[in-house]
Amino acid sequence: MLVSAFATLFAPSTQAADPEPPPPIPLDPIPDPVLDPFANAVPVDHAPPLGTPRYRLWLSPDVPFGVRVFPGPGNTPPLVLAGAGFSWEIDPHPWRVIRAPRVRYRLMAGATILALMSYGLADYWVHMSANSVDWELSWSAPSFYKKAWTLEAVRFDTNKFETNTYSHPAAGTMTYLAARGAGLGAGESFLFSCAGSVLWEYLGEYREKVSLNDLVLTPQGGFAVGEPVHQLGLFFERGEDNLVNNVLAFVFSPFRYLRRRLEPVHVARAQVLDDFGLPADVWHRFDVLLGVSAEAERDGLRRAQRRMGVSTEIIDVPGYDHPGVLTKRLDAGDVTSFRLVGSVDDRGVEQLDFVTRVLLGGVYDQKIVPDGRGGRRGYTIFAGPSTGFNYAKHRQEGLEEDKIGVANALGATVDLTLHHGDARARASVDAYGDFGAVHSMAASAYIQGRGDAGLKTVVADKRYYFALGGTVRPTLSLAYRRFELGAQLTYDFFESIEGLDRYQERVTNDVRLRDRRAGERVWLSYTLSGDKSPLAWVEVEHLDRWGRMGPFRASHASTKLRAGIAFRF
CATH class of the missing domain: 2.40.160.40 (monomeric porin ompg)
Structure with missing residues (x-):
C-alpha cells in the first residue's frame, strides 16, 4: 500500500486539463470610493454558478476598490470581501498540488532534514549523561514563554570551541546540502537550514536554553560551506560519465546524487570536456x-x-x-x-x-x-x-x-x-x-x-x-x-x-x-x-x-x- 501510495503521489498527472474559468463579471464603473466605497457590490445572483472545477477570486484591474461577493464550494455561504485588485485561485485537487515540482522539492527537503535531525536527536539522548548538565528547562508553558516571548532563555552556550565552530557548522552544511539536493535554490535552502536550526534549539533541545550562537553559526556556516561544496558536486556531475566524476559528485553533493538515482533527473552534461574529463565551459x-x-x-x-x-x-x-x-x-x-x-x-x-x-x-x-x-x-x-x-x-x-x-x-x-x-x-x-x-x-x-x-x-x-x-x-x-x-x-x-x-x-x-x-x-x-x-x-x-x-x-x-x-x- 505504501509503495502504491508513493507511486501515485510522484507519478506524472494524466488528468485532463482544467476547463477554462468563467469569464469575469462585467462591472459598471464605481463611484468615487471615498464617497461610496460599497456602491459597486456585485449581487449574489450575478456570481459565477456554483460547482465549477476552479473558483477564481477576481477583480478587474481598473476597479481597485469595492465590495465583492465570491461563491463558496458546494452549498457553503458566499464570501464577501472588500476588493483590492487581486486574483486568487483555489485548486480542488490537493494531490495535484503536492505533485507539483516545487512543492515536491520542499516536501523532500523537509523530510530529509527531519530525518537528519532524528538521527541527531537519537544521538543526543544516547549521550544523555553528558548533555544533562545543561538541562535547566522543561516541556512547559513557562519554559517556552522564556524561549519564545521574553527571550530570557536565549543565551550563548558554554560548549567546547570545536563544537561551536566546527561541529555545528558541519551540521548546518548537511541540512543545507539536503535542501539543495532536493532541488531548491540557494535562498530557500538557507531558509530551510535556518528552520532546522530553530526547530532543534526550541524543540530538540527543549530542556536547554536556546543557543544564540548556534542559531547564527549553524545555518550561516552551513550556507557558506555548503554552497561551494554543492557547486563542486554539480561541476563533477556535468563532467564525463566515469567512476571518478560520479564518486566526487556523490562526495560533494550526496543528497542530489541519491535523488538522481531515485527519480529521473536530467543531467546537463558539458558539451566540451578538458583532458581530465571535466567541464571546459x-x-x-x-x-x-x-x-x-x-x-x-x-x-x-x-x-x-x-x-x-x-x-x-x-x-x-x-x-x-x-x-x-x-x-x-x-x-x-x-x-x-x-x-x-x-x-x-x-x-x-x-x-x-x-x-x-x-x-x-x-x-x-x-x-x-x-x-x-x-x-x-x-x-x-x-x-x-x-x-x-x-x-x-x-x-x-x-x-x-x-x-x-x-x-x-x-x-x-x-x-x-x-x-x-x-x-x-x-x-x-x-x-x-x-x-x-x-x-x-x-x-x-x-x-x-x-x-x-x-x-x-x-x-x-x-x-x-x-x-x-x-x-x-x-x-x-x-x-x-x-x-x-x-x-x-x-x-x-x-x-x-x-x-x-x-x-x-x-x-x-x-x-x-x-x-x-x-x-x-x-x-x-x-x-x-x-x-x-x-x-x-x-x-x-x-x-x-x-x-x-x-x-x-x-x-x-x-x-x-x-x-x-x-x-x-
Missing part, C-alpha cells in the same frame, strides 16, 4: 598542494612540518575570461571558492586554515579582445554582496593554541582581472561583518593576575569568547606566461559581546575583550610545462596576533617559509 581552478613548512627564528629555520592543502574556485559564468563582450546579472552561487591548508608534525596539526567565499549575487562585465599576437587585451570585473566562513588554529610555542571560528556573515566582494598580451593581473577585495568565537590572547594572563571570579563562563573555563568584528581580505596576483606572483593580506578585529552569558546572573566581572589578527602571505609559482602541469611554488607567511583583556595584553608573531609542488586541474 565553466571557469575553474583546483589546486592540490604538497610541501614542507618551517618557522623562521633568529637562529635559523626549525620545526619543519609537512604541508598539505587544496583550494578550489568555480566561476559559473559562460565565457568568463574568454574573448568577448558580456554584461549580465549574477545569481547566488555563481562564484564560489574555498581553501583548506594545514601543516602537521609529530605532535599533530601545527597550523590549519579553512576559508570560504560565496557571492550572493551581483553584476558582471567583460570586454576582452585578441591583440593579434596570440595574447589578449581587456578586462573582466564582478561585484556583489558576499558571505564566507573561516576556521583557523595555530600552535604557539609557550602559549595556548590560538583558534578562531567566524561567520563572515555579510559583506561585499569586488574582483577585477586585466589582460595585456601574455600578462594577466587579478585583484580582489573581500570585506565582511563578522560574528564568531575567538580565542583570547590575553585571557590566561588576566586570570593568572586577577583570577576568574565573575568572568564570562567560556572565558573562565575555555579561554574563548563570542564576538562581533570585521574582516578585510585584499588579494593581488600577477601572471606572465608560466610565472605567477601573488600576495594576500588578511586583517580581522573582534570585540566581545557582553550580557548574554548562559549563566549571566553569575557574571559580576563582565570584562571587555579585544583581539586582532593580521596575516600577510606572498607566493611565487612556476608551471613546469604546459597549462595542466604541476607547479613549483614557494611561500612566505607572517602572522601577527594581539589581544587585550582589561589592562592585560598579549601578542605573538610568527613567520613561516614553505615550498612544494601543486597539481592544478
Whole structure:
C-alpha cells in the first residue's frame, strides 16, 4: 500500500486539463470610493454558478476598490470581501498540488532534514549523561514563554570551541546540502537550514536554553560551506560519465546524487570536456598542494612540518575570461571558492586554515579582445554582496593554541582581472561583518593576575569568547606566461559581546575583550610545462596576533617559509 501510495503521489498527472474559468463579471464603473466605497457590490445572483472545477477570486484591474461577493464550494455561504485588485485561485485537487515540482522539492527537503535531525536527536539522548548538565528547562508553558516571548532563555552556550565552530557548522552544511539536493535554490535552502536550526534549539533541545550562537553559526556556516561544496558536486556531475566524476559528485553533493538515482533527473552534461574529463565551459581552478613548512627564528629555520592543502574556485559564468563582450546579472552561487591548508608534525596539526567565499549575487562585465599576437587585451570585473566562513588554529610555542571560528556573515566582494598580451593581473577585495568565537590572547594572563571570579563562563573555563568584528581580505596576483606572483593580506578585529552569558546572573566581572589578527602571505609559482602541469611554488607567511583583556595584553608573531609542488586541474 505504501509503495502504491508513493507511486501515485510522484507519478506524472494524466488528468485532463482544467476547463477554462468563467469569464469575469462585467462591472459598471464605481463611484468615487471615498464617497461610496460599497456602491459597486456585485449581487449574489450575478456570481459565477456554483460547482465549477476552479473558483477564481477576481477583480478587474481598473476597479481597485469595492465590495465583492465570491461563491463558496458546494452549498457553503458566499464570501464577501472588500476588493483590492487581486486574483486568487483555489485548486480542488490537493494531490495535484503536492505533485507539483516545487512543492515536491520542499516536501523532500523537509523530510530529509527531519530525518537528519532524528538521527541527531537519537544521538543526543544516547549521550544523555553528558548533555544533562545543561538541562535547566522543561516541556512547559513557562519554559517556552522564556524561549519564545521574553527571550530570557536565549543565551550563548558554554560548549567546547570545536563544537561551536566546527561541529555545528558541519551540521548546518548537511541540512543545507539536503535542501539543495532536493532541488531548491540557494535562498530557500538557507531558509530551510535556518528552520532546522530553530526547530532543534526550541524543540530538540527543549530542556536547554536556546543557543544564540548556534542559531547564527549553524545555518550561516552551513550556507557558506555548503554552497561551494554543492557547486563542486554539480561541476563533477556535468563532467564525463566515469567512476571518478560520479564518486566526487556523490562526495560533494550526496543528497542530489541519491535523488538522481531515485527519480529521473536530467543531467546537463558539458558539451566540451578538458583532458581530465571535466567541464571546459565553466571557469575553474583546483589546486592540490604538497610541501614542507618551517618557522623562521633568529637562529635559523626549525620545526619543519609537512604541508598539505587544496583550494578550489568555480566561476559559473559562460565565457568568463574568454574573448568577448558580456554584461549580465549574477545569481547566488555563481562564484564560489574555498581553501583548506594545514601543516602537521609529530605532535599533530601545527597550523590549519579553512576559508570560504560565496557571492550572493551581483553584476558582471567583460570586454576582452585578441591583440593579434596570440595574447589578449581587456578586462573582466564582478561585484556583489558576499558571505564566507573561516576556521583557523595555530600552535604557539609557550602559549595556548590560538583558534578562531567566524561567520563572515555579510559583506561585499569586488574582483577585477586585466589582460595585456601574455600578462594577466587579478585583484580582489573581500570585506565582511563578522560574528564568531575567538580565542583570547590575553585571557590566561588576566586570570593568572586577577583570577576568574565573575568572568564570562567560556572565558573562565575555555579561554574563548563570542564576538562581533570585521574582516578585510585584499588579494593581488600577477601572471606572465608560466610565472605567477601573488600576495594576500588578511586583517580581522573582534570585540566581545557582553550580557548574554548562559549563566549571566553569575557574571559580576563582565570584562571587555579585544583581539586582532593580521596575516600577510606572498607566493611565487612556476608551471613546469604546459597549462595542466604541476607547479613549483614557494611561500612566505607572517602572522601577527594581539589581544587585550582589561589592562592585560598579549601578542605573538610568527613567520613561516614553505615550498612544494601543486597539481592544478
